[in-house]
Amino acid sequence: MLRQRTSNQSNYAVTWTNRIDDVSEAEWNELALPLETPFLEWEWLHDIEASGSTTANTGWLPNHLLVRRQGRLVAAAPLYLKGHSYGEFVFDHQFADLAYRLGIEYYPKLLGMSPFTPATGYRFLISPEEDEEELTALMVHEIDTFCDRNGISGCHFLYVDPNWRPILERQGFISWMHHSYVWQNRGFQTFDDYLKAFNANQRRNIKRERKAVAKAGIRVETYNGDEIPHAMFGRMYRFYSDHCDRFGFFGSKYLTRSFFENLYHNYRHRVLFVAGYDENDPRQPIAMSFCVAKGNNLYGRYWGSDRDIDSLHFEACYYMPIQWGIEHNIQNFDPGAGGRHKKRRGFPAQANHSLHRFYHQRLTKILHPYIQEYNEMERREIDLINEELPFKKTEES
Numbered sequence: 001m002l003r004q005r006t007s008n009q010s011n012y013a014v015t016w017t018n019r020i021d022d023v024s025e026a027e028w029n030e031l032a033l034p035l036e037t038p039f040l041e042w043e044w045l046h047d048i049e050a051s052g053s054t055t056a057n058t059g060w061l062p063n064h065l066l067v068r069r070q071g072r073l074v075a076a077a078p079l080y081l082k083g084h085s086y087g088e089f090v091f092d093h094q095f096a097d098l099a100y101r102l103g104i105e106y107y108p109k110l111l112g113m114s115p116f117t118p119a120t121g122y123r124f125l126i127s128p129e130e131d132e133e134e135l136t137a138l139m140v141h142e143i144d145t146f147c148d149r150n151g152i153s154g155c156h157f158l159y160v161d162p163n164w165r166p167i168l169e170r171q172g173f174i175s176w177m178h179h180s181y182v183w184q185n186r187g188f189q190t191f192d193d194y195l196k197a198f199n200a201n202q203r204r205n206i207k208r209e210r211k212a213v214a215k216a217g218i219r220v221e222t223y224n225g226d227e228i229p230h231a232m233f234g235r236m237y238r239f240y241s242d243h244c245d246r247f248g249f250f251g252s253k254y255l256t257r258s259f260f261e262n263l264y265h266n267y268r269h270r271v272l273f274v275a276g277y278d279e280n281d282p283r284q285p286i287a288m289s290f291c292v293a294k295g296n297n298l299y300g301r302y303w304g305s306d307r308d309i310d311s312l313h314f315e316a317c318y319y320m321p322i323q324w325g326i327e328h329n330i331q332n333f334d335p336g337a338g339g340r341h342k343k344r345r346g347f348p349a350q351a352n353h354s355l356h357r358f359y360h361q362r363l364t365k366i367l368h369p370y371i372q373e374y375n376e377m378e379r380r381e382i383d384l385i386n387e388e389l390p391f392k393k394t395e396e397s
Contacts, residue, residue, distance in 0.1 A: 014066070015067075078113075080112075109155070112157040216312070218286070289316040
């Protein structure tokens with residue numbers, strides 16, 4: 001449903017819509033394709049909506065902000081009205097608990113992120129021909145007005161583009177620091193170059209893990225773009241679904257089969273599948289991981305396996321994507337949420353930020369000092385993690 005008005009501050013026409021289908025693929029992607037992130041492109045967001053993965057029933061109601069000048073789309077903000085905090089991977093449940101104790105309705109809240117995707121890069125999509133500061137201020141004003149009129153407790157942008165963050169901070173949003181684990185290509189030409197970066201003990205461990213997969217009779221292959229068979233997208237859905245079911249509601253199982261299958265038609269150029277095959281039955285993969293690539297960046301999204309095989313998870317989700325990434329000039333690989341296994345395999349902790357505005361004075365008064373204090377602790381945590389990475393010392397041969 002479109003809800004439109006002309007801004008009193010300019011010649012911009014501002015529209016709120018619950019359907020990205022109200023925007024053509026071409027005009028949306030004119031703004032999205034120049035960005036580093038692949039997760040704000042029309043095909044990805046459209047498939048999430050068209051597949052029924054983001055709906056009011058799932059607690060992810062699309063509520064996008066569009067800005068046009070003389071009929072031309074010059075800015076957009078993918079936004080969602082959330083009825084809970086699941087599927088975000090930024091855990092603000094303590095904020096909701098505080099609001100409840102204060103008698104404040106925390107939900108619904110307005111959220112900006114690519115749904116279910118804990119990967120840095122969210123920002124407003126703004127034409128380079130426009131004044132970004134001016135147009136951002138206009139869009140924030142529209143968001144503030146919308147939230148005030150509808151009794152929304154807060155507006156939250158997650159996993160934001162680090163270059164966009166200062167602009168929103170100047171608009172009064174408070175930045176909350178978190179961390180991700182991101183592999184960085186340190187000039188590696190081969191996988192062996194990557195191994196040489198580790199101390200001797202961890203280098204042996206990684207070699208042992210890769211040999212364990214081969215010893216179990218598992219052959220691992222990569223498929224990208226037009227190399228991917230159509231049926232493999234449905235197969236990936238089954239692995240994703242089964243893996244999420246193992247963790248119950250906390251598995252964040254939102255994506256439907258049609259989401260995965262539709263990616264074949266309009267998004268496979270971005271997709272990398274890593275598939276493991278049993279040498280005794282090479283027809284169907286027994287395990288798969290799903291990554292997305294754009295430019296110099298690779299992102300791990302989902303994984304699943306029919307069997308528990310020693311180190312197969314590490315091979316499919318870390319080692320083969322890194323090997324593929326080195327061969328394809330990938331500079332950064334974000335394998336997804338969590339970190340227990342990642343730092344041992346050469347993924348340094350890296351700060352990422354969410355941005356928050358609360359529309360109740362009591363929430364602002366309590367949470368702003370808390371977030372600032374938390375950020376200091378988070379900085380120390382990142383430093384401690386990176387001091388423990390198993391890289392060899394400079395003097396080690």
